[in-house]
Amino acid sequence: MSNASLEALQPSLQPQPGAPDNWKRFFTFSTDHKVIGIQYIVTAFVFFLFAGLLAMVMRGELLTPEADLVDRTVYNGLFTMHGTLMLFMWTFPMLNGLANYLVPLMIGARDMAFPRLNAAAFWLVPVFGVILTASFFIPGGPSQSGWWAYPPVSLQNPTGNLINGQSMWILAVALSGISSIMGAVNIVTTIFRMRAPGMGWFKMPVFCWTVLAAQLIQLFGLPALTAGAVMLLFDLTVGTSFFNPELGGDPVLYQHFFWFYSHPAVYVIILPIFGVFSEIFPVYSRKPLFGYPVVAVSSLVITGLSGIVWVHHMFASGTPGWMRMLFMFSTMTISVPTGIKVFAWVATVWGGKIRLNTPMLFALGGLIMWVFAGITGIMLASAPFDIHVNNTYFVVGHFHYVIYGAVVMGFYAAIYHWFPKMTGRMYYEGLGKLHFVLTFIGANLNFFPMHPAGLMGMPRRVASYDPEFAFWNVLASLGGFLLGVSTLPFLLNMLSSWARGPEAGDNPWRAIGLEWMVSSPPPHENFDEIPVVVSRPYGYGSDEPLVANASEKE
Amino acid sequence: MFYQRWFKQRWILVVIGLAIADTVLSIWIGQQSYRWVPPQASAESILVDDLFCLMTTVGSLIFFGVVGTLVYSMIFQRSPKYDTSDGPPIEGNLKLEVIWTVIPSIVIVGIAFASYQTYDRMEILGDIGPKSLGMATANAAPMTAEVVKTDPIEVRARQWAWEFYYPEQAVSSTELHLPVNQRANLKLTSEDVLHGFFVPAFRIKQDIIPGREIDFEFTPIREGRYRVRDSDYSGTYFAANQSTVVVESAAAYQDWLAMAAAQSPTPAQNRAYREFQRSRENPNSQGWATVEPAAPPVVNYASSDEESYE
Numbered sequence: 086m087s088n089a090s091l092e093a094l095q096p097s098l099q100p101q102p103g104a105p106d107n108w109k110r111f112f113t114f115s116t117d118h119k120v121i122g123i124q125y126i127v128t129a130f131v132f133f134l135f136a137g138l139l140a141m142v143m144r145g146e147l148l149t150p151e152a153d154l155v156d157r158t159v160y161n162g163l164f165t166m167h168g169t170l171m172l173f174m175w176t177f178p179m180l181n182g183l184a185n186y187l188v189p190l191m192i193g194a195r196d197m198a199f200p201r202l203n204a205a206a207f208w209l210v211p212v213f214g215v216i217l218t219a220s221f222f223i224p225g226g227p228s229q230s231g232w233w234a235y236p237p238v239s240l241q242n243p244t245g246n247l248i249n250g251q252s253m254w255i256l257a258v259a260l261s262g263i264s265s266i267m268g269a270v271n272i273v274t275t276i277f278r279m280r281a282p283g284m285g286w287f288k289m290p291v292f293c294w295t296v297l298a299a300q301l302i303q304l305f306g307l308p309a310l311t312a313g314a315v316m317l318l319f320d321l322t323v324g325t326s327f328f329n330p331e332l333g334g335d336p337v338l339y340q341h342f343f344w345f346y347s348h349p350a351v352y353v354i355i356l357p358i359f360g361v362f363s364e365i366f367p368v369y370s371r372k373p374l375f376g377y378p379v380v381a382v383s384s385l386v387i388t389g390l391s392g393i394v395w396v397h398h399m400f401a402s403g404t405p406g407w408m409r410m411l412f413m414f415s416t417m418t419i420s421v422p423t424g425i426k427v428f429a430w431v432a433t434v435w436g437g438k439i440r441l442n443t444p445m446l447f448a449l450g451g452l453i454m455w456v457f458a459g460i461t462g463i464m465l466a467s468a469p470f471d472i473h474v475n476n477t478y479f480v481v482g483h484f485h486y487v488i489y490g491a492v493v494m495g496f497y498a499a500i501y502h503w504f505p506k507m508t509g510r511m512y513y514e515g516l517g518k519l520h521f522v523l524t525f526i527g528a529n530l531n532f533f534p535m536h537p538a539g540l541m542g543m544p545r546r547v548a549s550y551d552p553e554f555a556f557w558n559v560l561a562s563l564g565g566f567l568l569g570v571s572t573l574p575f576l577l578n579m580l581s582s583w584a585r586g587p588e589a590g591d592n593p594w595r596a597i598g599l600e601w602m603v604s605s606p607p608p609h610e611n612f613d614e615i616p617v618v619v620s621r622p623y624g625y626g627s628d629e630p631l632v633a634n635a636s637e638k639e
Numbered sequence: 640m641f642y643q644r645w646f647k648q649r650w651i652l653v654v655i656g657l658a659i660a661d662t663v664l665s666i667w668i669g670q671q672s673y674r675w676v677p678p679q680a681s682a683e684s685i686l687v688d689d690l691f692c693l694m695t696t697v698g699s700l701i702f703f704g705v706v707g708t709l710v711y712s713m714i715f716q717r718s719p720k721y722d723t724s725d726g727p728p729i730e731g732n733l734k735l736e737v738i739w740t741v742i743p744s745i746v747i748v749g750i751a752f753a754s755y756q757t758y759d760r761m762e763i764l765g766d767i768g769p770k771s772l773g774m775a776t777a778n779a780a781p782m783t784a785e786v787v788k789t790d791p792i793e794v795r796a797r798q799w800a801w802e803f804y805y806p807e808q809a810v811s812s813t814e815l816h817l818p819v820n821q822r823a824n825l826k827l828t829s830e831d832v833l834h835g836f837f838v839p840a841f842r843i844k845q846d847i848i849p850g851r852e853i854d855f856e857f858t859p860i861r862e863g864r865y866r867v868r869d870s871d872y873s874g875t876y877f878a879a880n881q882s883t884v885v886v887e888s889a890a891a892y893q894d895w896l897a898m899a900a901a902q903s904p905t906p907a908q909n910r911a912y913r914e915f916q917r918s919r920e921n922p923n924s925q926g927w928a929t930v931e932p933a934a935p936p937v938v939n940y941a942s943s944d945e946e947s948y949e
Contacts, residue, residue, distance in 0.1 A: 152878065158927040161875060370726060375732075403853070405764070413751060428739040431708050435716070436727060438722065440718050441717065470754070472687075475844055540675045544870050544878075546872045
C-alpha cells in the first residue's frame with residue numbers, strides 16, 4: 086500500500102519527547118497509533134476508577150432503605166454521572182484504545198490511515214472529561230436527569246443559569262460524538278484500505294471484523310444522537326420546543342432520537358469484546374476458532390439488526406401496541422447471530438489444550454456472564470414481561486452483566502493478553518489470578534441481586550426504597566465494595582510489571598497473528614517490511630505459515 | 640473394537656443423562672420463578688408469570704448446557720504443564736453450525752409468539768392494532784372478568800404526588816381504590832414531566848407523557864393493598880413518589896366512594912413536600928438546587944404515608 090513507501094522514507098517527525106523509548110511521549114500530540122492507543126486506555130482507566138467511586142457512594146446510600154448518606158439531589162447527580170462517565174469516558178475510549186493499538190498491527194499496517202485525525206480524536210477525550218468533571222463544581226451541580234437526559238426533566242434547570250450541569254453535559258456528549266465519529270472514519274478507512282497484501286476479508290482476524298462492525302454503527306447512529314442533543318440544547322438554552330410539551334413539543338420524539346443511537350451503542354461496546362473473546366480462546370485452547378467465517382460475518386449481521394431494535398427501550402413508553410410487537414420480534418432475532426458466536430466459542434474451547442492463564446480466565450468468566458446477560462436480554466425483549474421489569478433493577482442487573490460481566494472482563498482479558506506486547510514485559514500471574522477471583526465474585530455479588538430486587542418491583546434510580554428490598558441491596562453493596570477492592574491488585578500488577586516485570590519476549594503465548602511477529606514493544610511504524618499474508622488466522626495445530634516471507638515466522 | 644463401540648455408546652448415554660438432568664433442573668427452576676415476583680393480584684399477572692416461567696425454563700436449559708460444557712472443558716481438558724503441542728485443528732463443522740442456527744431460531748420464534756399472545760390477551764392499551772385492521776388472531780376473546788363501562792378514573796401524576804379522581808362521584812384521593820374482578824379503566828395524565836404508573840403486584844406499567852391522555856386497563860383479582868410506584872425517573876423526589884392501590888369487594892368499594900364523597904377536601908400528607916420544607920429549614924443541607932415540589936394535593940380522601948401495603 087502507499088503508506089509503506091512515503092512514510093518509511095522519512096525518519097520520525099516526532100519531537101524529541103515523543104521518541105519511542107521516552108515516557109513523555111504519552112503526554113504529547115503523538116501521531117503513533119500505539120502511543121494513542123495507550124493514551125486512550127490509561128485515560129479511560131482513570132475515569133473508570135472515578136466513576137467506580139461514584140458507584141460505591143451510591144451503593145453506600147443503598148445499604149439502607151432511607152435516603153440518609155447523601156442528599157437526593159446528590160444521589161441523582163451521582164447515578165447520572167456514573168452512567169455518563171462509564172459510557173463516554175471509559176468504555177468508548179477504552180475500545181478506541183484497543184482498536185487503535187491492535188488494528189494496524191493485526192492487519193499489517195504501519196499506522197492508522199489518518200494519524201493526525203487520530204490524535205485529534207483522542208485529545209478531545211480529556212477535554213470533555215474535564216467538562217463533565219467540572220460540572221460537579223458549578224452552582225446546581227452536575228446533570229441530574231439520568232444518562233438518558235429525557236425531557237422534560239432535563240429541561241427543568243432549577244438554577245436558572247445558562248451554564249448548568251445539564252448544558253455542560255450536552256456539550257460533553259456532543260464533543261464525545263464528534264470524537265467518536267472522527268475515530269470511526271479513521272478505523273473504517275484503515276481496515277478497508279490498509280490491510281497487508283494477501284489479507285483478504287476472510288484472512289482478517291475477527292477482532293478487526295468486530296471493530297469494523299462496531300465503527301460502522303458509530304457512523305450511522307451518532308448523527309441521530311447528536312441531532313437529538315443539539316435540539317435538546319436549543320430547548321434548554323434558547324427556548325425552542327422540539328421536546329417541551331408545554332410549548333407543543335413531543336418528549337417521546339427525543340426518546341426515539343436517543344435510542345436510535347444508544348441501543349446500537351451497546352453493540353459498539355460489545356462487538357469488539359466478541360472480537361477479544363475470538364482472539365483469546367484459540368490461543369489458550371491451542372485450536373482454530375470454530376467456524377471462523379460465520380463468526381466474522383455474524384458481526385455485520387448484528388450491525389444491521391442493531392439499527393432496527395431501538396424501540397425495545399420504550400415498551401412502556403408512549404408507544405402503541407403494534408410498535409411494541411414489531412420491535413419485540415426484531416429484537417429477538419438479534420439473539421441468533423449472537424448465539425452462533427457463543428456456540429462457536431464453546432466449540433473452540435472444547436477438546437482443546439486449555440491453559441488457564443489470567444487472560445483466559447477473564448475471557449471464560451466474561452463469556453459465562455455474557456450467556457447469563459443474553460438470557461435475561463431475551464426476557465427483556467419480550468414486551469409483556471418487559472412491561473413488568475422495565476425501569477426496574479432487573480434491567481440494571483441485566484446491563485451490568487453485559488457491561489461489567491462481559492465488557493469489563495473482556496477488557497481485562499485483552500489488557501493481560503496484550504500487555505507483554507505493549508510493554509515488552511510480563512505481568513505477575515499470581516496477582517492476575519487474584520484479580521480475576523475478586524472481580525468475578527464481586528461482579529456476581531454486585532449484579533445478581535439486582536435481578537430479584539427488580540422482579541419484586543424495585544424501580545431503578547431511587548435514592549430510597551421500601552424495606553422489602555433491603556436484603557438484596559445489602560448483598561449488592563457488598564459486591565460493589567469488593568469490586569472496588571478488586572482494582573487494587575490490578576493496579577499493583579500493571580504498575581510494577583511495567584516498571585520492572587520480567588522480559589516477555591516477542592510472543593510469550595505462542596500466538597499466531599501479525600502482531601506477535603514484531604518485537605515487544607513493536608518498533609515505530611511496526612513493520613520493517615510489510616508481510617504478505619498467505620493463510621487464515623488461527624492456524625493452530627496445522628503447520629501452514631501465516632505469511633509468505635517465512636523467515637519472519639518465528 | 641468391541642471396547643471402542645461400548646465406549647462410544649456409553650458416551651452417548653452420559654450425554655443423554657446430562658441432558659435429562661439439565662431439563663429436570665430447568666423445569667424446577669422455572670417453577671421457582673413464581674416465587675420471585677409479588678403475589679398475583681391481577682388477571683394480567685397470571686399471564687405474565689406463565690410467560691416468565693416459560694422463559695426461565697428455556698433460559699436455564701441454555702445456561703446450564705453452555706456453562707456446563709465450558710466448565711467441563713476448564714476442568715478436564717487442561718493442557719499438561721510441559722505439553723506445548725496444539726489441539727486438533729478443527730476449523731468448523733457445517734452440520735453443527737446449521738443445527739445451532741436453526742434450533743435457536745425456532746426457540747426464539749416460539750418465545751416471540753408466546754409473548755405476542757400474552758400481550759394480545761392483556762389488552763392494557765386496548766386492541767393492539769392488527770385485529771382492528773381486520774386480521775385474525777389466535778385469541779380473539781378478551782379475558783376480562785366482567786365489563787362494566789364506567790368513566791375512567793383519572794390518574795394525575797405530578798412532581799411528586801399521585802392524585803386519583805373519580806369523575807362520576809367527583810371524589811379525589813391520594814390512594815387508588817378499585818373493585819375486585821372488574822376491569823379497571825384509568826386515564827393517565829401528567830402535569831409536568833414523565834412519570835410511570837407501576838403496580839408490581841399487577842405486573843403492569845405505563846409511562847405517563849405530559850400533554851397526552853393515555854387510556855390504560857387491567858383487571859385486579861385479589862383483594863389487598865399494593866404499592867403504586869413512579870417508575871419513570873421524574874427528578875429529585877422520584878423515589879418518594881409512591882402511593883397505594885386498594886383492591887376491595889364491590890360493596891366495600893361503593894362504601895368507600897360514598898364515605899369519601901361525604902368528606903370535604905383536606906391537604907394530604909406528602910413526603911416530597913415535607914422533605915423539601917425540612918431541607919430548606921436545615922442550614923446544613925448539602926443538596927443542590929431542585930425543582931420545588933408541588934403543594935400537597937387537596938383531596939376528599941387523604942391517605943397516610945404510614946399505612947401499610949402488602
